[in-house]
Amino acid sequence: MKASKGDFEGTAFDSTKVYAMTDMDETKGNAKGFATVEYSFAKADEFDKFKHLTFPFKADCEMEFVTSGKAQKMILLSVKPVAAAKV
Numbered sequence: 794m795k796a797s798k799g800d801f802e803g804t805a806f807d808s809t810k811v812y813a814m815t816d817m818d819e820t821k822g823n824a825k826g827f828a829t830v831e832y833s834f835a836k837a838d839e840f841d842k843f844k845h846l847t848f849p850f851k852a853d854c855e856m857e858f859v860t861s862g863k864a865q866k867m868i869l870l871s872v873k874p875v876a877a878a879k880v
Contacts, residue, residue, distance in 0.1 A: 794848075796840035809839045811869055814849065832856075832869040843872070851875045 798807045811834045817824040843850075855871040 794834075794840055794843055796837040798837035807836050809834045809837055811872060813854070832867070834869045834872065843874070846874060 795810045811832045812829045813832060814827045815830045817826050817828055819825055853873045853875055854869060856867050856869055858865055858867055
């Protein structure tokens with residue numbers, strides 16, 4: 794996660810980015826493993842709710858597909874950390 798807040802040449806910005814480990818598309822047989830995908834998530838102060846955690850952490854995420862009519866993208870609606878199982 795990365796929080797960003799401020800002003801750049803008169804344009805205000807206020808956001809948190811989440812970098813999530815995501816499975817590679819293995820359907821064509823030419824990829825395996827994982828990549829990190831960046832998702833925009835809420836305002837910068839949302840980062841404060843997670844910064845005490847040990848990274849990386851597992852979480853249940855609520856996501857939604859949206860479209861502009863020409864392009865489709867997935868947006869991140871919520872992140873809920875999942876407690877690690879005690880061994």
